[in-house]
Amino acid sequence: MGLIRALQENGHDVLVVAPEDDYTQKIKEAGCEFHPVRMDSRGANPIKDFALTMELRGIYKRINPDIILHYTIKPNIYGTIAASTLRLPVINNVCGLGTVFLQKGLVSKIALFMYKVAFRFPKKVFFQNHHDFDLFLKEKLVKENISDVLPGSGIDLDHFPPSQFKRNKKFTFLLISRLIHDKGIIEYIDAVKKLRSQGVDARFQILGAKDPEHRRGIKTEIIDEWIDNNIIEYLGTTDDVRSFIHDADCVVLPSYREGTPRTLLEAASSAKPIVATDVPGCNNIVENNYNGYLCELKNADDLADKMYTMMSLEDEKIELFGKNSRTKVEREFSEKIVISRYLQSISEFKSLKALNH
Template sequence: MKRILILANNDIGLYKFRKELIQRLVKNYKVYISLPYGNYVPELEDMGCEFIETPISRRGTNPITDLKLMWHYKEIIKNIKPNLVLTYTIKPNIYGGIVSRISKVPYIPNITGLGTAVENEGILQKVTLFLYRLALKKSHCVFFQNKENERFLTSRVFIKRKRLIPGSGVNLHQYSLLEYPHSTETHFLFIARIMKEKGIDEYLEAAEYIRENYPYTRFHVLGFCEGEYESKLREMQKRKIIEYHGMQSDVKQFHEFAHCTIHPTYYPEGMSNVLLESAASGRPIITTNRSGCKEIVDEQKNGYIVEEKNSLDLINKIEMFLKLKYEDKKSMGISGRIKMEKEFDRNIIVNSYSEEIDKILG
């Protein structure tokens, strides 16, 4: 049986966003997964994957640590002799790509976002782009999740073959169209890692203004909290401006009562899964004019687009949403669902991978 090796930086993303692809792969291939141990590893093993524990410093820039990762990938490829390597996220794409190239193993990287190292000019950007040149040159095909990432990288790095896919897509059965809630209060959701670049400051500022002027509104915050925001969230919850729910493994229960998802990010996204899942559930969305987010919104049809880092624009769009009639809000949600069915069905991604894999493995 031919062998496929998947390199990733965490189990959560692999299980939640690549599960359907893995389910298809294990039917025909022996599938190995290389990533740090996490709670979803047993689920992936139950699907038929063989797990190889691989420590990764996701945001660290220590060259010694990264060299150890590259050496680890070299040993893995030497031992299991894969017929194909699939990589996701920056470090697996770069170091897994370089080792696959050296080992002369076909490989397919997925650019899930360029990250701040590439987006911000400086020495780190130059080093990262140099590494991308080494990693991507001999790839069979590079998958991009949005056009701006594709334009930026292909203008600086030679890529012989590429495909644009709609992010990770969304499982339309798992995130089915929910009944739009009838309630006297209007509930907004923020779902993201609680960090500056995800737009939490703009969300909190908007929540404070809107709650003061529209007391029938409720603002919810879901996600793992970076330490610097913990006290601020607790203080704003005490003042009843927000409701902080912490990290949630299943957000569907929140979509059931929510009227709108707000994602004011300016983080370098591939394609926002938060927005895809919200739209698939029939919820209008408000997000920034940023690649990986703006593609999911048809302005005033299924949501609104705001300028990044602009709290006043966010407040304005929230007020526009609040002034809509119930049926118009509901219609927005349905339009979002239709858009997901046409453009972002996860089967599109699974089929794209299957086509490329068949070209290599037959």
């Protein structure tokens, strides 16, 4: 929304193409023209993906934009292919490589091939961390001269102000995520079980949507069992995470891989210490022993140890970690940095277009 407002303030009309959901109304209220698209974000189905390409081509042909900004895997690939057939320029944003790159196999090979085909056409490709940027260059999926690394999607520092430090009587850990395996939910549960078996008296919360339909989703009955056995407090879903972050002592994300995880940016901006996995995306935001702790990938014992170390710290150290989190996002992840790079790319393209005409 920050980028949309900045584009409007710079005299651009913004049209949004997306599946209809709870945010559609907010986009319309922000003065954007909205065009619904049918898109199944779960898994790869060649027939559905071809249909998506044709549907996007139809929309792009109808609205004839000056430039298209794509986010996430399917728009990046199929939207770019659709736009290329109409000679419409695009700027892509690789917000993380998704679950497809976590398992090496036929699906990841196909995804690499599709990226290679689609990424011959963009004017610009933004990456959200250096690992993804390096991987795409190594696999020759994109030309270096059109690629750049952004600090995630940026964070609105005013919308997530630093929380005043206070320690809960019962130390509270919060994990914010969809309930799918690749976010490290099982490792979190196993770590919680281990800590409880050692007599640790703390609160362990999860905030986020159940997604049993997802290929890597966790079955509803398993989640219900965790809730019934008081292993975790399940907080459901929300469209405003600020009060939940504010009430926690530490935010946890044992994810397997990320672009730049928004939940950690929000936690860091709110001046919270973090425990996360030492993987691309998470280790952009968390510096070990500076604003939190990094744990080993898929290692519930190490996660439990880091969580225990965190709650055993003196108040002063926890408060310092929180302040360091805020300092880091102010320095590296402000939304203003992202917006200015987009505006710069768009104005460069406009100058180029004017020259060619």
